[in-house]
Amino acid sequence: MSIKAFAFLSGMMSLLIITKSSQAIWALVIALIVYLLTYFSQAKQTLTRMFLAGLCWSCVNIIVWSCYSGTTVSEPVRANIDGHICSIPGFSHDSYRFDFCIHSIDQKRLSFGQRNRFKLTWGKYVTPPEIALKAGQRWRFAVKLRPPHGRVNPAGFDSEQWMLSEGYGGNGYIKSAILMEHELTLSSTYHYLRQKVFDYLSAHLADVPNKGLILAITMGERDQVKTDQWQLFKNTGTSHLLAISGLHIGIAALWSYWIILFLWRLSHRLCLTVSAQKAAQIGSLIGAFMLLLLSGLGLPAQRAFIMLFIFLISRWSGRNYRLASVLSIALLVILIIYPFALLSASFWLSFFAIFIISCVINREVSEGRRVTEWLKVNWYLYLALIPITLLFFNLLSPVSIIANLLLIPLTSFVLTPIAYVASLVSIVNSYLASQLFQFASLVIDLTRWLQTLLTSFDWTHFTLSLHYFSIFLLLLMVMILLVPRKLVSKAVLLPLGLLFSFSLLVSEKENSFEMIVFDIGQGLAIYVQTPEGNLLYDTGWGKQQYAIAGSVLLPFFEARGIKRLDKVVISHGDADHAGGLKVVQQSLQIDELIAGEVLVAAQSQNCHSYTDWRWGNVHFKFLSAELSGDALPDDSLPSNNLSDNQRLTRHSLSGNNSSCVLSIEVTQSNYDAPTESQTPLTKAGPVEKEKYKILLTGDIEKRVEKKLLAKGIGKYDVVIAPHHGSKTSSTSEFVERLNPRHVIFSTGYDNQWKFPRKSVVQRYLKQESQIWVTHQQGAITLKIAPETGAILSSERETQPHFWTSQY
Structure with missing residues (x-):
C-alpha cells in the first residue's frame, strides 16, 4: 500500500511541473489513453495505474481551478458584496484584516465552484467601524476586489501559491460598509461562537503577560504575538508550536484518551457496555475535533484530524493494519480532498515527520529504553527534516534539535494542558483560572528563557541556499539511512556523499x-x-x-x-x-x-x-x-x-x-x-x-x-x-x-x-x-x-x- 500511495503522490507532483491549463488538458488526455492501454497488458500495472491516477487527478484540478479561478474576480474590480466575516479580525499597521466569505457580488449569488473566501483590509483612510468587528457579523461592503496576485521574486514568500493552497479567491480593500442583520447559517454561527470564545479568553487573559502566546497555543490566533517573540521561535526551529497542526491535534487526542480511559474504568457498568479502550478512542476523536473547531478549521489541523480518524477506523475494523499502510491511506485521502496541499510547506513537513517516526520507532519499547528511543526519534527527525527545511525556508538551525527535545514535552505535557484546563475552569471559578493562566505564563517565560539561551550562540541558525539537485541528493541520503539494509545497501552513501559535495562546489561564474x-x-x-x-x-x-x-x-x-x-x-x-x-x-x-x-x-x-x-x-x-x-x-x-x-x-x-x-x-x-x-x-x-x-x-x-x-x-x-x-x-x-x-x-x-x-x-x-x-x-x-x-x-x-x- 505504501508503494501505491507513493506512486499516486508521484503522479500528483505534476502540479509542480505543469505551467498552463492547456498542458493539463493534453496531459490528461494522454494519461487516460495510457491508463486504458494498461488493461490490455499481460503484466501487472498497479503502480503505473496509481501514477496515472495521480496525474489525472492533478490535471483535473488544474483544469477546474483554471475555469473557475477567474469567475469570481479575474481582474481588479469595484463591487458591492454581501457576506459574513469568517475569521477573527486582526489589527495591525492601522488597519483591520480579516477573511470575508462572500454570499453575493452586486446582488448575484456565487455559483458552485467559485472561491468565496477573500482577504479584506479595512484601512485607516476609511471611516472606522462604529462597532467592533467580530467574526460571524454580516456586512455589505463597497470594495475593490483583486484576484490572488502577489509579488514574484527570486526569494521570499509566494503569496499566490499560498492563497491557492489555502483556498482563497483573492483579496481586496474596503471603501465603505453597512452592517446587516445577522443571517443564520452554519458558517456564520460557527464563526460567531468562536469569536465569543476568543473574546471570553481575551478578557480573562487581559492581565497575563504572555497573552498573545497563550491565545496562539490555545486557539491558533497569532496576531497578538510580538515580533521578538515570534523571532525566538523561528530562530530555534520551534515556530510549529504556535500553529494548531498535527502536534496540537495529537496532544488533544492523547489527553482526551487518557482522561476518558481513567474515568470510564471507574464504572464497571460502562465497561460492560463499551470497552474502556474503545470509549477512550472515541473520546480522543471528540477531543481532537473540539480543538479543530476551536482553531478555526485550519487546513493543517484538518489534515491531522483526518489522519487520526483513519487511524482509529483501522483499529475499529479489527484488522491488523501496519502503521505504514494507515499513513498511506491517510495520504491518499488527503490528496484527493486537498489536492493543492502539495503546494504547502506544512503538508510536506508534517507527512515527512510522521513517515520518519514510523520508520524509526520500534513497535514495542522496553521500560528502560523509552528515553533512548525518544532521543533516537528526535535525532533522525532533525536530520531528515533538514532537506525539507532548506527547500522551503533556506534555513538551518543546529539548536533546533535541543530546543525541540526540551520544548515539545514542556508544551505537550505542561503548557498546553494548563492553558486548556484554565480555559474550562474559568467558566466556574475566575480566580482559579487567573492563577492557572499566570502559571502558564510562567511556563512560557521558562520557554523563552531557554530559547534566549540557545540563541545566544553565534551558530544558532544559518541561512543556506542550495540548488534543487543538492537538496534532492541530501533527501535521498536521508531516505537510504532510514530504510532497512536489505532494501538498499548503505555503501551507496559514499558516492552520493561525494556527488553532494561536488554539487556544493558548483556555483555561479564569479566574473559575471x-x-x-x-x-x-x-x-x-x-x-x-x-x-x-x-x-x-x-x-x-x-x-x-x-x-x-x-x-x-x-x-x-x-x-x-x-x-x-x-x-x-x-x-x-x-x-x-x-x-x-x-x-x-x-x-x-x-x-x-x-x-x-x-x-x-x-x-x-x-x-x-x-x-x-x-x-x-x-x-x-x-x-x-x-x-x-x-x-x-x-x-x-x-x-x-x-x-x-x-x-x-x-x-x-x-x-x-x-x-x-x-x-x-x-x-x-x-x-x-x-x-x-x-x-x-x-x-x-x-x-x-x-x-x-x-x-x-x-x-x-x-x-x-x-x-x-x-x-x-x-x-x-x-x-x-x-x-x-x-x-x-x-x-x-x-x-x-x-x-x-x-x-x-x-x-x-x-x-x-x-x-x-x-x-x-x-x-x-x-x-x-x-x-x-x-x-x-x-x-x-x-x-x-x-x-x-x-x-x-x-x-x-x-x-x-x-x-x-x-x-
Missing part, C-alpha cells in the same frame, strides 16, 4: 555582472552585484513599523548569504524609495550610504557631488553630479548660507528631481552567442569587446531630463523608466535620445496612478524597446558574463507555474 529589479510593489529596489562589490539602489516602500523590504529584500539577502552591502544608494526621500532603509540597516552591514536628499534617519554622502568609481570592468557614474553646479529653470535660490547637504542638492532642493541618476557601464569581451530561449541585449554573435550601458533614473521628471539632454546624454541598452512611467517623465526627446533596447517599469499591481501610463509605454515602443513591467512579469534580472553576453529574464518566465501564468 548581475542586476535585479525587484517586484516590490509601487516603489523601486535594485540590487547590483559584481565580482568586486555590490550595491543596492533604493529599498522600496515603507513607513513607521512596516516596510516591504522585510518580505522582499531580506529573504533575498538571506538566500544569497549576503550580510554586507558595499554601497546603498537612496535616490531621494520618498517613502516608496527610501522606506525600507531602516529595515536594511538593521539587518545588514552597510559600508557606505549615498543619497540624493538629506536623510533624517541616517548620515549619508550626497550623490550629486559623488565621484565616479570602478569595480573591475564595471564603471559607475552619477550623472546627476554633472548637474550639481547648474540651476534648473525654476531653481534660482542663492547658494550662500546653505548647509553642506543643501549645497550638494543645489540643482533640485527636494522631491523627485533630486533623484540620483546612476549610469552603469559594463565592458565584456569574448562572449558566446545566447541561445534562442534567452533575450540578448544586442544581436547574437561573438565579438572582441562589448559595452553595455544601464541607466537608473529614480523619479526624475522633465526638468532633469532636459538638463541631461543638454549635457549630451547618449544611448543606453537598459533603462529603468523614470518615475515608474508617469506622464511627468520620459519625454519624447529623452526617450529618443536614450533609444534603449529594454526599458523596465517598476510598478505595483493595480496602482492608483495607473503606472506605467500607456502614452509613456507607446513612446518606448516607438523606439522598438522591449517593455518589462515588474507587476506583470515579476522581478527582472540582467546577467552579463563573458560566456553568454547580456541576458534579461523575468521571474515569472524562469519559474513558471499554472497559478502564475494568467498574469
Whole structure:
C-alpha cells in the first residue's frame, strides 16, 4: 500500500511541473489513453495505474481551478458584496484584516465552484467601524476586489501559491460598509461562537503577560504575538508550536484518551457496555475535533484530524493494519480532498515527520529504553527534516534539535494542558483560572528563557541556499539511512556523499555582472552585484513599523548569504524609495550610504557631488553630479548660507528631481552567442569587446531630463523608466535620445496612478524597446558574463507555474 500511495503522490507532483491549463488538458488526455492501454497488458500495472491516477487527478484540478479561478474576480474590480466575516479580525499597521466569505457580488449569488473566501483590509483612510468587528457579523461592503496576485521574486514568500493552497479567491480593500442583520447559517454561527470564545479568553487573559502566546497555543490566533517573540521561535526551529497542526491535534487526542480511559474504568457498568479502550478512542476523536473547531478549521489541523480518524477506523475494523499502510491511506485521502496541499510547506513537513517516526520507532519499547528511543526519534527527525527545511525556508538551525527535545514535552505535557484546563475552569471559578493562566505564563517565560539561551550562540541558525539537485541528493541520503539494509545497501552513501559535495562546489561564474529589479510593489529596489562589490539602489516602500523590504529584500539577502552591502544608494526621500532603509540597516552591514536628499534617519554622502568609481570592468557614474553646479529653470535660490547637504542638492532642493541618476557601464569581451530561449541585449554573435550601458533614473521628471539632454546624454541598452512611467517623465526627446533596447517599469499591481501610463509605454515602443513591467512579469534580472553576453529574464518566465501564468 505504501508503494501505491507513493506512486499516486508521484503522479500528483505534476502540479509542480505543469505551467498552463492547456498542458493539463493534453496531459490528461494522454494519461487516460495510457491508463486504458494498461488493461490490455499481460503484466501487472498497479503502480503505473496509481501514477496515472495521480496525474489525472492533478490535471483535473488544474483544469477546474483554471475555469473557475477567474469567475469570481479575474481582474481588479469595484463591487458591492454581501457576506459574513469568517475569521477573527486582526489589527495591525492601522488597519483591520480579516477573511470575508462572500454570499453575493452586486446582488448575484456565487455559483458552485467559485472561491468565496477573500482577504479584506479595512484601512485607516476609511471611516472606522462604529462597532467592533467580530467574526460571524454580516456586512455589505463597497470594495475593490483583486484576484490572488502577489509579488514574484527570486526569494521570499509566494503569496499566490499560498492563497491557492489555502483556498482563497483573492483579496481586496474596503471603501465603505453597512452592517446587516445577522443571517443564520452554519458558517456564520460557527464563526460567531468562536469569536465569543476568543473574546471570553481575551478578557480573562487581559492581565497575563504572555497573552498573545497563550491565545496562539490555545486557539491558533497569532496576531497578538510580538515580533521578538515570534523571532525566538523561528530562530530555534520551534515556530510549529504556535500553529494548531498535527502536534496540537495529537496532544488533544492523547489527553482526551487518557482522561476518558481513567474515568470510564471507574464504572464497571460502562465497561460492560463499551470497552474502556474503545470509549477512550472515541473520546480522543471528540477531543481532537473540539480543538479543530476551536482553531478555526485550519487546513493543517484538518489534515491531522483526518489522519487520526483513519487511524482509529483501522483499529475499529479489527484488522491488523501496519502503521505504514494507515499513513498511506491517510495520504491518499488527503490528496484527493486537498489536492493543492502539495503546494504547502506544512503538508510536506508534517507527512515527512510522521513517515520518519514510523520508520524509526520500534513497535514495542522496553521500560528502560523509552528515553533512548525518544532521543533516537528526535535525532533522525532533525536530520531528515533538514532537506525539507532548506527547500522551503533556506534555513538551518543546529539548536533546533535541543530546543525541540526540551520544548515539545514542556508544551505537550505542561503548557498546553494548563492553558486548556484554565480555559474550562474559568467558566466556574475566575480566580482559579487567573492563577492557572499566570502559571502558564510562567511556563512560557521558562520557554523563552531557554530559547534566549540557545540563541545566544553565534551558530544558532544559518541561512543556506542550495540548488534543487543538492537538496534532492541530501533527501535521498536521508531516505537510504532510514530504510532497512536489505532494501538498499548503505555503501551507496559514499558516492552520493561525494556527488553532494561536488554539487556544493558548483556555483555561479564569479566574473559575471548581475542586476535585479525587484517586484516590490509601487516603489523601486535594485540590487547590483559584481565580482568586486555590490550595491543596492533604493529599498522600496515603507513607513513607521512596516516596510516591504522585510518580505522582499531580506529573504533575498538571506538566500544569497549576503550580510554586507558595499554601497546603498537612496535616490531621494520618498517613502516608496527610501522606506525600507531602516529595515536594511538593521539587518545588514552597510559600508557606505549615498543619497540624493538629506536623510533624517541616517548620515549619508550626497550623490550629486559623488565621484565616479570602478569595480573591475564595471564603471559607475552619477550623472546627476554633472548637474550639481547648474540651476534648473525654476531653481534660482542663492547658494550662500546653505548647509553642506543643501549645497550638494543645489540643482533640485527636494522631491523627485533630486533623484540620483546612476549610469552603469559594463565592458565584456569574448562572449558566446545566447541561445534562442534567452533575450540578448544586442544581436547574437561573438565579438572582441562589448559595452553595455544601464541607466537608473529614480523619479526624475522633465526638468532633469532636459538638463541631461543638454549635457549630451547618449544611448543606453537598459533603462529603468523614470518615475515608474508617469506622464511627468520620459519625454519624447529623452526617450529618443536614450533609444534603449529594454526599458523596465517598476510598478505595483493595480496602482492608483495607473503606472506605467500607456502614452509613456507607446513612446518606448516607438523606439522598438522591449517593455518589462515588474507587476506583470515579476522581478527582472540582467546577467552579463563573458560566456553568454547580456541576458534579461523575468521571474515569472524562469519559474513558471499554472497559478502564475494568467498574469
